[in-house]
Amino acid sequence: MQRVQSRTAAVTPTSGTWTGGTASTMDGITTRLITSTNESATNATMALTVPWNWNTSAQPYLELKFWVDNPTNLYAGSGGIILYAALDAGMAKSASAYPASSLCSWQPIKTGWNTIRLDRREFSLVGGFVDGDWSAVTHLRVNVRSKLGTTVNVHFANVSTVLPRGIVLLVHDDADASMATAWEIERANGLKSSNFITTHWVGADKISWNAIERYYRMGFDMGSHTDHHTLLSTQTATDKALSVATAAGDLVSHGLLRSARFFAAPQGEADANITAAVSPFHMINRNAVPSPTGEGSKYPVSDQYVAQSKAWGRVGYVSYSVTDATLEDVKGYVTAMAAKGQLMCILTHIVGDTNLSTDTYNELCAHIAASDVDCLTFSEYFDGITYGSNNSPIGNPLVKGVR
Numbered sequence: 001m002q003r004v005q006s007r008t009a010a011v012t013p014t015s016g017t018w019t020g021g022t023a024s025t026m027d028g029i030t031t032r033l034i035t036s037t038n039e040s041a042t043n044a045t046m047a048l049t050v051p052w053n054w055n056t057s058a059q060p061y062l063e064l065k066f067w068v069d070n071p072t073n074l075y076a077g078s079g080g081i082i083l084y085a086a087l088d089a090g091m092a093k094s095a096s097a098y099p100a101s102s103l104c105s106w107q108p109i110k111t112g113w114n115t116i117r118l119d120r121r122e123f124s125l126v127g128g129f130v131d132g133d134w135s136a137v138t139h140l141r142v143n144v145r146s147k148l149g150t151t152v153n154v155h156f157a158n159v160s161t162v163l164p165r166g167i168v169l170l171v172h173d174d175a176d177a178s179m180a181t182a183w184e185i186e187r188a189n190g191l192k193s194s195n196f197i198t199t200h201w202v203g204a205d206k207i208s209w210n211a212i213e214r215y216y217r218m219g220f221d222m223g224s225h226t227d228h229h230t231l232l233s234t235q236t237a238t239d240k241a242l243s244v245a246t247a248a249g250d251l252v253s254h255g256l257l258r259s260a261r262f263f264a265a266p267q268g269e270a271d272a273n274i275t276a277a278v279s280p281f282h283m284i285n286r287n288a289v290p291s292p293t294g295e296g297s298k299y300p301v302s303d304q305y306v307a308q309s310k311a312w313g314r315v316g317y318v319s320y321s322v323t324d325a326t327l328e329d330v331k332g333y334v335t336a337m338a339a340k341g342q343l344m345c346i347l348t349h350i351v352g353d354t355n356l357s358t359d360t361y362n363e364l365c366a367h368i369a370a371s372d373v374d375c376l377t378f379s380e381y382f383d384g385i386t387y388g389s390n391n392s393p394i395g396n397p398l399v400k401g402v403r
């Protein structure tokens with residue numbers, strides 16, 4: 001089962017009630033009909049009292065589903081369809097917001113059903129409405145306006161808030177021979193992982209370059225965990241740079257170019273000196289503690305069993321160590337983060353020992369595969385296939401450089 005790139009988002013329909021318009025049905029769906037004739041905006045408006053406050057962090061989109069009979073008759077000058085968000089039933093315009101560009105020009109509206117998603121950045125703030133007001137939005141209003149001498153009919157089905165789909169990142173560190181066991185379990189469940197290799201441990205009784213290269217070609221990511229796993233904080237600047245550069249060179253020489261940009265420091269260390277040492281060779285430094293400030297804030301992926309939202313606010317980062325949680329705990333974390341559209345990073349080291357049996361890991365992978373989440377590699381996550389150009393939960397890492 002191939003699950004990555006599916007990226008469908010969970011939709012939470014509102015149970016709000018439209019006031020205005022006329023009761024109607026379209027294609028068997030209950031709708032409210034708005035008719036606008038002769039450029040009239042005033043006779044073609046309706047309001048929706050929504051039973052939620054718009055949490056733009058957890059539910060970044062408003063989704064509007066409507067049916068239009070003749071979109072070429074929509075007024076384009078100041079908007080054929082405008083959605084307002086307001087803080088009160090009075091829908092005072094001074095406390096509302098509307099799409100910066102009219103929906104007509106914003107995208108072609110087609111005859112029949114249309115689904116439009118708006119996030120808060122696509123609204124202009126007017127009057128007393130400020131950016132911090134979004135969570136207080138309790139009322140929506142739509143206006144429909146036709147061109148002079150024409151009529152347009154728009155059936156509104158619903159307005160929903162949309163939750164991003166949850167993301168699980170499976171991560172393994174070091175170079176244990178059991179990585180291959182983990183990879184096979186993941187593969188059998190349609191999943192892939194991101195692996196941080198201590199490159200001078202490869203071979204002998206550890207994982208082999210042959211296996212690393214084979215699974216890399218299947219889409220598994222192979223990043224750096226330094227050459228010898230020496231704690232970077234104990235090394236001189238020169239030695240630090242050498243540890244990082246050597247491992248990066250090892251990855252490149254084995255053709256692991258797609259994921260050679262990823263780095264994870266031994267024991268999750270992070271400070272400005274480590275950032276300086278890593279910067280010339282890697283674009284992404286996975287960190288242990290995604291604290292909202294300081295070095296940790298640069299690295300969105302966590303190894304710790306904390307759930308927290310970054311200042312950016314859209315995605316909570318959840319992680320745990322399997323040695324410190326039961327299988328049922330972790331399955332519960334997955335279920336909970338899936339329901340919230342969060343990101344979860346699961347780090348393991350050895351699969352098949354007393355801390356984590358192959359059966360347990362298999363059951364966890366099966367649970368993830370059956371959950372409503374995308375299980376991504378770092379490449380897939382950071383290359384933004386999941387969020388489009390501007391909606392990455394961590395901004396746009398590839399243009400910001402080292403994180």
Ligand SMILES: [Zn+2]
Nearest residue numbers: 173174266267
């Ligand atoms: Zn390690």
